[in-house]
Amino acid sequence: MEFIDTALLAYCENHTSAEDELLQKITRETQAKVMMPRMISGHLQGKLLELFTKMQNPHTILEIGTYTGYSGICMARGLKPGGKLITLDINDELETMVRGFFEESGLAGQIDYRLGNALDIIPDLPGPFDMAFIDADKINYGKYYELIIDKMSAGGIILADNVLWSGKVLTEKGKKTDKDTQAILDFNKMIQEDPRVENALLPIRDGVMVARKI
Numbered sequence: 001m002e003f004i005d006t007a008l009l010a011y012c013e014n015h016t017s018a019e020d021e022l023l024q025k026i027t028r029e030t031q032a033k034v035m036m037p038r039m040i041s042g043h044l045q046g047k048l049l050e051l052f053t054k055m056q057n058p059h060t061i062l063e064i065g066t067y068t069g070y071s072g073i074c075m076a077r078g079l080k081p082g083g084k085l086i087t088l089d090i091n092d093e094l095e096t097m098v099r100g101f102f103e104e105s106g107l108a109g110q111i112d113y114r115l116g117n118a119l120d121i122i123p124d125l126p127g128p129f130d131m132a133f134i135d136a137d138k139i140n141y142g143k144y145y146e147l148i149i150d151k152m153s154a155g156g157i158i159l160a161d162n163v164l165w166s167g168k169v170l171t172e173k174g175k176k177t178d179k180d181t182q183a184i185l186d187f188n189k190m191i192q193e194d195p196r197v198e199n200a201l202l203p204i205r206d207g208v209m210v211a212r213k214i
Contacts, residue, residue, distance in 0.1 A: 003167065003203060009044075016047050023070060026101055030068045034094065041071040041135075041161070045205045049133065049159070052210075053078025056157055058130030063087040064118045064144050065136035065161075068094060069101040075133065076107040085111045086125065088118040089136075119143060127151030135161040138180040141187040149196060152213040158197070163188055164207030 004012070019027070023046060031037040041049065053061065053075045059082075061075050066089035076085045085107075089098075092115050102108040114121060118136060122144070130153050134144050141160060152158065163169070168181040169188065177185065188209065191199050197211040 003164070013043050016044055019043050019046070022073070022101070022104055025104075026068055026070045026073075029097065030070070033097070034068060039067055041067075041074065042205065045161070045208065046070055046074040048204060048208070050074040050077055052157065052159065053131060056131050058156075059083045060127070060129050060131075061085045062122075062125065062129045062132040062148060062151075064122075064132070064134045065089060066094075066098060066113060067091075067135070069098040071133060071135065072111060072113075073101065073105045073107060075131070076105070076111055079110055083110060086114065087111060088114050088116070088121055090115065090117055119147070122147045122151075125151065128153040128156070130156050132156070132158045133161070134158065138162065138165070138183045138187075141183055142190055145187065145190065149194075149213065154213060156213045158209075158211045158213070160187070160191075160209040160211075162206045163201060163209040164203065166206060169207075 027040060030040045049071055057078060057080055059080045063072050063085060066072055066087045072085055072087045079085060095115060098113065102111050102113065119140060129148065129151055132148050134141060163184055165181055165184045169185055171177050191197065191209055191211050197213055199209060199211040202208045202210060
């Protein structure tokens with residue numbers, strides 16, 4: 001997932017505001033207790049999400065893919081007073097751990113954590129959303145985007161993780177791609193060609209797409 005030289009990455013992290021004790025704890029426990037711990041947002045990306053949110057100062061954020069709660073806590077820290085983060089995940093096995101982290105963060109009252117299939121839940125969410133973060137199953141990235149784009153407020157920001165997909169987006173012409181890679185390629189093309197947004201693809205971690213609704 002990391003494309004940058006490890007020494008340069010360490011330099012970037014050393015010149016990024018440090019993780020607090022709770023975020024360090026989430027990282028440790030995710031690595032120790034959860035399968036595929038590399039799915040956690042982590043220090044650099046987490047701080048980026050937190051800064052984006054503090055600059056946007058949103059009233060409502062939608063997160064698709066809670067995992068162990070690291071990214072959700074980072075984003076909830078930038079909510080307006082009385083604002084809400086709605087975070088969706090299909091994995092109920094992590095519920096106790098995640099709810100515990102949300103309680104420790106002091107932000108549980110602003111976090112609406114829902115379990116279930118996001119494709120079923122999103123149509124019933126009223127919006128508008130000032131910010132959204134997509135970090136779930138890659139096959140459905142395009143569907144998630146189409147479900148939320150009309151619910152975004154003007155000037156709202158959509159961020160999507162893993163849009164470089166470990167470099168697989170650079171598949172040789174004519175070479176067959178797997179379903180996840182093709183889904184990411186289709187998603188990136190969709191954003192690039194969508195006149196409803198302006199966008200930038202950032203080569204951070206495994207790639208972050210940033211799209212602002214016009």
